[in-house]
Amino acid sequence: MAYQQPPLPYADNALEPYISATTIGFHYGKHHATYITNYNNLVANTPLDAMTIEEVIIATANDPQKIGIFNNGAQAWNHSFYWNSLSPDGGGEPGGILAEKINTDLGGFDKFREELKNAATTQFGSGWAWLVLDNGVLKIVKTANAGTPLTSGQTPLLAVDVWEHAYYLDYQNRRPDYVSTTIEHLLNWEFAEKNFLAAK
Secondary structure, X not given: OOOOOXXXXXXXXXXXXXXXXXXXXXXXXXXXHHHHHHHHHHHOOOHHHHXXXXXXXXXXXXXXXXXXXXHHHHHHHHHHHHHHHEOOOOOOOOOHXXXXXXXXXXXXXXXXXXXXXXXXXHOOOOEEEEEEEEOOEEEEEEEEOOOOHHHHOOEEEXXXXXXXXXXXXXXXXXXXXXXXXXXXXXXXXHHHHHHHHHHO
């Protein structure tokens, strides 16, 4: 039951000029693919192979003996989620029920944008910034390395990858510029709303 790398939901140059085809080639074609290969090799011929990747991530999250499985599985899943969090038609502000929820829980879109940018830029070292639904409330959270909201019982709605390989070829050490550009031009609000409605 090997975990298959989902196809990119757009062409590798579709996010230009904000994220280059070169970055996508390395990020999706090398980094993401390697996590999936490593994960499949680690769970092959074990009871974990019969479980979904989400079940494996939760089952191995706090087991030091299975840290390699968790790291590769969580990174495989996080990246699959991240690609869908971006869209060449993304950016701007959400509408409808999700916009109302952001106003209620996060104090409006401007505060959401500020809080997500702060989470993404202040994550020390590698990691992720997320918009999640936590017990019915929208929150901004950040996770280190392969950390994922799945292990905290939270429902991810959007993700911003702040591992250096996500932005260094295009932005060098200017992580804040990458984060701002992603929020302004690439966040896939249709994907976020779909996740929100599915979790209600």
